[in-house]
Amino acid sequence: MSSGSERKDFAATKMMKTIMGNYFGELANGPQQGRKTAWCTSVGPAELLQSLGYNVYFPENHGAMLGATRMATDLIPLANAHGFSPDICSYLTSDIGSYLKGATPLQKMGLAGIPKADVLVFNTNQCRDVKDWFQWYARQWNVPCIGIHTPRAIGDVDAPLVDYVAKQIEDLIGPLEAVAGTKFDIDRLREIIACSRECTLLWKRVLQSAANVPSPLTFFDGTIQMGPAVVLRGRPDAVQYYQALVAELEQRAAEGQGAVPGERFRVYWEGMPVWGKLRDLATQFIELKTCVVASTYCNSWIFEALDPSDPFRGMARAYSSIFICRSDDEKERYIAEMADKFHINGIIYHDSKTCPNNSNSRYELPQRLRERLGIPYLVINGDLNDLRLFSEEQTRTNIEAFAEQLTEV
Numbered sequence: 001m002s003s004g005s006e007r008k009d010f011a012a013t014k015m016m017k018t019i020m021g022n023y024f025g026e027l028a029n030g031p032q033q034g035r036k037t038a039w040c041t042s043v044g045p046a047e048l049l050q051s052l053g054y055n056v057y058f059p060e061n062h063g064a065m066l067g068a069t070r071m072a073t074d075l076i077p078l079a080n081a082h083g084f085s086p087d088i089c090s091y092l093t094s095d096i097g098s099y100l101k102g103a104t105p106l107q108k109m110g111l112a113g114i115p116k117a118d119v120l121v122f123n124t125n126q127c128r129d130v131k132d133w134f135q136w137y138a139r140q141w142n143v144p145c146i147g148i149h150t151p152r153a154i155g156d157v158d159a160p161l162v163d164y165v166a167k168q169i170e171d172l173i174g175p176l177e178a179v180a181g182t183k184f185d186i187d188r189l190r191e192i193i194a195c196s197r198e199c200t201l202l203w204k205r206v207l208q209s210a211a212n213v214p215s216p217l218t219f220f221d222g223t224i225q226m227g228p229a230v231v232l233r234g235r236p237d238a239v240q241y242y243q244a245l246v247a248e249l250e251q252r253a254a255e256g257q258g259a260v261p262g263e264r265f266r267v268y269w270e271g272m273p274v275w276g277k278l279r280d281l282a283t284q285f286i287e288l289k290t291c292v293v294a295s296t297y298c299n300s301w302i303f304e305a306l307d308p309s310d311p312f313r314g315m316a317r318a319y320s321s322i323f324i325c326r327s328d329d330e331k332e333r334y335i336a337e338m339a340d341k342f343h344i345n346g347i348i349y350h351d352s353k354t355c356p357n358n359s360n361s362r363y364e365l366p367q368r369l370r371e372r373l374g375i376p377y378l379v380i381n382g383d384l385n386d387l388r389l390f391s392e393e394q395t396r397t398n399i400e401a402f403a404e405q406l407t408e409v
């Protein structure tokens with residue numbers, strides 16, 4: 001029986017479980033089937049890897065699983081003891097801890113452990129940690145680690161920048177062909193990019209459904225529904241999945257079915273999720289009749305600039321346009337636009353201790369946006385995976401006080 005404070009599931013979620021299960025099955029069976037495995041950062045050149053016939057594995061997705069299952073808290077100290085600071089990315093430390101212990105939620109998906117890489121491919125558009133992370137495995141397994149160095153704090157994504165990044169993506173082809181033992185085919189890449197773009201546009205529609213009042217979707221739903229947009233982009237099953245989900249959401253919106261019954265306030269979430277506390281936070285917001293309708297995080301996998309007719313420059317533009325690698329002026333402009341589009345009453349910033357790259361409350365951005373938008377904000381101190389850095393009591397109280405503040409605006 002529903003208590004009224006539980007999140008509503010979507011019928012499409014069943015299909016997501018199937019396609020994600022198939023994906024993990026392919027990763028498990030890859031070596032027997034003679035398919036090579038490439039590790040890829042979440043905003044790395046996944047389409048290029050797929051076009052060369054690789055099974056593509058995303059360790060950040062594994063990091064999020066370790067957080068959501070709360071395994072991370074026990075695993076992080078193992079990586080710390082190995083020489084990785086407790087202050088660096090807790091995806092990295094939980095993932096390496098998981099490898100050192102030989103314990104992973106992937107074992108429930110039919111894998112013996114994390115899939116061994118034949119090559120690791122990073123993009124530093126999000127942080128340096130991904131490169132250090134991948135290089136550690138490259139040393140463990142004696143396999144190549146190659147990648148793209150994208151500048152940070154980008155203002156305009158202009159032609160020289162796009163050319164610089166596109167050239168780096170193109171230069172990956174030779175080493176990737178050598179490991180895969182296949183020949184690059186530009187038409188195959190164009191096909192995959194077209195499919196990836198379709199997936200991205202559908203994912204955008206999923207998130208935009210939350211602009212409806214009441215919103216049929218919350219940020220917490222989004223963190224679950226985003227899996228295929230991250231790991232299956234470029235594949236037809238992800239497109240089919242989001243077609244089904246969009247239809248369901250648009251129907252709920254048309255019927256006025258809100259994800260938060262009696263929605264009173266609409267909040268924007270800036271920064272990483274607290275993976276181990278998603279359910280608790282979702283429940284608290286439902287109790288406060290406050291819907292977290294939009295986030296920077298879920299919107300980071302919208303890659304509209306992908307272009308099958310100009311594959312390398314399109315990928316370069318898409319992957320250099322993401323929020324995390326932009327200048328503070330661009331970030332401010334983006335959040336202001338989102339606040340308007342989603343009818344936001346307040347902004348919550350998650351200052352995630354081990355991810356300064358995705359914590360945007362440290363350089364006066366909240367104050368500038370409060371001034372600009374005239375809406376209140378709250379900063380939550382916590383972490384994406386390390387629950388030792390998250391005070392449940394304090395956060396609960398602060399969110400309650402914030403909701404109270406929203407009633408006064």
Ligand code: SF4
Nearest residue numbers: 089126127129355357
């Ligand atoms: S962006 Fe943050 S959470 Fe993601 S890999 Fe880099 S440091 Fe870790």
